Amino acid sequence: MSQRLTIALDAMGGDHAPEMVVAGADIARERHPEVRFLLFGDAGRIEPLLNQRPSLKAVAEVRHTTDAVAGDAKPSVALRAGRQSSMRLAIDAVAKGEAACVVSAGNTGALMAMAKFVLKTLPGIDRPAIASFFPTQRGESVMLDLGANTECSPDNLVQFAQMGAIFARTVLGLVEPTIGVLNIGSEDVKGNEVVKAAAARLREMPLPGRFHGFVEGNDIGAGTVDVIVTDGFTGNVALKTAEGTAKLFSEFLRRTFESSWLAKIGYVLARGAFKRLKARIDPRRYNGAMFLGLRGVCVKSHGGTDAVGFANAIAVAVNLAANSFNERIKEEMQRVANANPLPDTKAAAV
Amino acid sequence: MSQRLTIALDAMGGDHAPEMVVAGADIARERHPEVRFLLFGDAGRIEPLLNQRPSLKAVAEVRHTTDAVAGDAKPSVALRAGRQSSMRLAIDAVAKGEAACVVSAGNTGALMAMAKFVLKTLPGIDRPAIASFFPTQRGESVMLDLGANTECSPDNLVQFAQMGAIFARTVLGLVEPTIGVLNIGSEDVKGNEVVKAAAARLREMPLPGRFHGFVEGNDIGAGTVDVIVTDGFTGNVALKTAEGTAKLFSEFLRRTFESSWLAKIGYVLARGAFKRLKARIDPRRYNGAMFLGLRGVCVKSHGGTDAVGFANAIAVAVNLAANSFNERIKEEMQRVANANPLPDTKAAAV
Structure with missing residues (x-):
């Protein structure tokens, strides 16, 4: 043993x-x-x-x-x-x-x-988050929180960013993962106070990755960043919306191939390629949500x-x-705490 | 003239x-x-x-x-x-x-x-909402708010439900549209206080449709309800996530048809069917967000x-x-006000 x-x-x-x-x-x-x-x-x-x-x-x-x-x-x-x-x-x-x-x-x-x-x-983590990775146009990204915390503070989002980036480094094998905060516009003035305060912090602090800024819902599938940070309410809705849209698209595809004899023959010819596509986007492949x-x-x-x-x-x-994912998180929280004490007053003033 | x-x-x-x-x-x-x-x-x-x-x-x-x-x-x-x-x-x-x-x-x-x-x-509407309709497995649904109000009260969501239902009646031609509040679970205990309070109100009041209860992100594409009610932050993220996922899927489909000679020939045969699919999910067809x-x-x-x-x-x-969409909204707000005075105290107590 x-x-x-x-x-x-x-x-x-x-x-x-x-x-x-x-x-x-x-x-x-x-x-x-x-x-x-x-x-x-x-x-x-x-x-x-x-x-x-x-x-x-x-x-x-x-x-x-x-x-x-x-x-x-x-x-x-x-x-x-x-x-x-x-x-x-x-x-x-x-x-x-x-x-x-x-x-x-x-x-x-x-x-x-x-x-x-x-x-x-x-140590250094106030609340755990649910994270999962998923396919994008560029490869694979990770998103958190997906439902553990319906309401989050800027501090929570900052910690999610740190944990998500360490995850991308240790599990996805990325050297300098990019991090984005999910918002309803990429401009700094958009969104609620929580995402604005979190982004302001992430812009200034040392990170185990590179802070990209705000991303929008369409950036999830595009793979604009490696780590998408959001509260559990928005993240859960986004994840399930993506799943529902993929199902809708699959259903439309099925109907399309059944809509004519030519299309049916076309499907038979392309079947091998579709099997590979199916394997790639198989939800079982992305099964396993992590409680970070x-x-x-x-x-x-x-x-x-x-x-x-x-x-x-x-x-x-x-x-x-x-x-040793958790050891890396501990080291990272320690590293940030030593190098750059967290400006709690600033977060509180937002 | x-x-x-x-x-x-x-x-x-x-x-x-x-x-x-x-x-x-x-x-x-x-x-x-x-x-x-x-x-x-x-x-x-x-x-x-x-x-x-x-x-x-x-x-x-x-x-x-x-x-x-x-x-x-x-x-x-x-x-x-x-x-x-x-x-x-x-x-x-x-x-x-x-x-x-x-x-x-x-x-x-x-x-x-x-x-x-x-x-x-x-009259009776505190805040306008951005609404749009989109394809689902069952036909077409409408969702609001899509970004006008990043934070909403239960009253706001209730008014969005009323406006969305009237929209479904007058523009989509549905007699008794079903209404759902977007949440992170379908059980009554899930979600934040705002969606719970809004759902409690919607369950009791007369509506120009039928209140279904909570829906989740995957219900958007499934077409579980005709009207999806949410705050502008969540709605905007959900809409753009769906758009991004559709793009991702289209890209995967393109790569699939290009991945082998057989698949390429298959595409040629199925091309007519795909043109019809493309026309159906053409974003231009769903262009036009309404400020209700x-x-x-x-x-x-x-x-x-x-x-x-x-x-x-x-x-x-x-x-x-x-x-005469706006006339119908006015009549509806008047009808509800007469039949069932809005319990302001209840909403305030939440």
Whole structure:
């Protein structure tokens, strides 16, 4: 166990748990031979699944609990009543140092509430943020917050920028990631006081990247910047709007290819190319929203995903843990604090 | 002139003005034979264009001014210094009753500031909103506000819902439009206090449509509701995110068809079907953002549009004016005020 990276899995979270979780762990095992798994959940359901997968069973340990957080449970209720739930015990394993990270496809609000309560935030970070990466015309970008904080202060946005840039450096491998604050215009006079104050701070302070300025909604798909910073309300709406538009476009495309015989034949000829496109924009490929800013790595998988998608969420967690993402955040917050004490008075005066 | 509908055009607004404006008016003239035009701008540049289009010239009158609002002018500066600008004089024509509506492809912020100042808001409406309609999987929906008000009260959102529903009835021709408030979850507990308070009001009051509840970003493209209500910050980001995603998808599609010889041949066969798709999602078709809630019809065209797009913006203005949209808003606000006095105390207590 010494050199291995241990991952705690909430085996009961998600629409198709625990089957999807176990199958996903098996795919992840092939990709990350250095990983071992702690599976939290109903042993009576998990053990038979593991018995069908001896290679996974060899690197997996089941921690039995019959309690699970319901998909529609209120975060406050889950936090209070779910102390023996598979989700909570998986998070506890990270807090105890038994696991390097936790992955769950369960209730997002409950997961965030429990992770915040159990793991606490990193030094210098006031609030954790949900981050995800997605395809753009230029490659891949990361956006945060996607829903953890419906209202944010300029300080929160500044910290999101720092965490997002470190993410782009450590996980996306960019040397000097560009950072943009999402706004309704690129001019300095546009927007609300929060984004203006955050941008003013980001323009002056040392950053693990380059501050680009304001970006607009269309810059998300264009890939104008590597890191898009926004509050959780706007970010959540933007992410889901992009998903909805992609679905709309796919539906229009399907209707187009079915609208005539020539188009149908055209589709047959172009099918190989479309399969590659489909693979590139496959939502499972971008599965795994990261809870950044906690003293522990916590990744949320889409609830409705399959084994392939869940394996990708595990890959995100492995990537964060293996690259010591949280250590880098701590170093960065320390570096900024030493080099340039945060002008709290200025932020307060806005 | 008696039975004619007169439209005031800011002939100098937009990237390709005045050529685009005059050519757009000419297309609109063919579609709306009942319309006549007042063109505000530099007569030295407009008259030669009209001389090339005798049928348009017969129903057009030029009002000369050399002043124009710059595309990057601050709204407050435009309002103060632009009293003789083509934009301002076109709005003045509506205020004086010389024209039924005004269309401009100029500076959005300046247009909104001037239109608010000159035309004032309708009785019962505290703030005007920018609205636009767009394609969905189910047909067409309307969303507002798209950027006029970065911060909104519950009352503002309720009024947007009323105006949006009347728009859906009069212009989209729906009998009982469905209304949704944009949020980050469909459950009642999700979101900020403003959307929760607005939804609580909308659930109880009589409406010119049916209140569906909260909707999320992906519901925009799905067409879950006919009217999407949101603040101007979120709405602007959502609209531009959708535009950016559509562009990203188009770019991926282009690369896909170019990625192999088979795919190229496939495209040739399916080209007719793609032309129809392109026509359906052509942004020019959805050009024309409406400033709802003013005592006069004011429509903003995209600045970069061409004659076809500008003609569509004129069509939107004609549609609003011909359907007595503003009269219907007044009747609706009166109806609600009589039937169910607005519980101001409740809103204030939120």
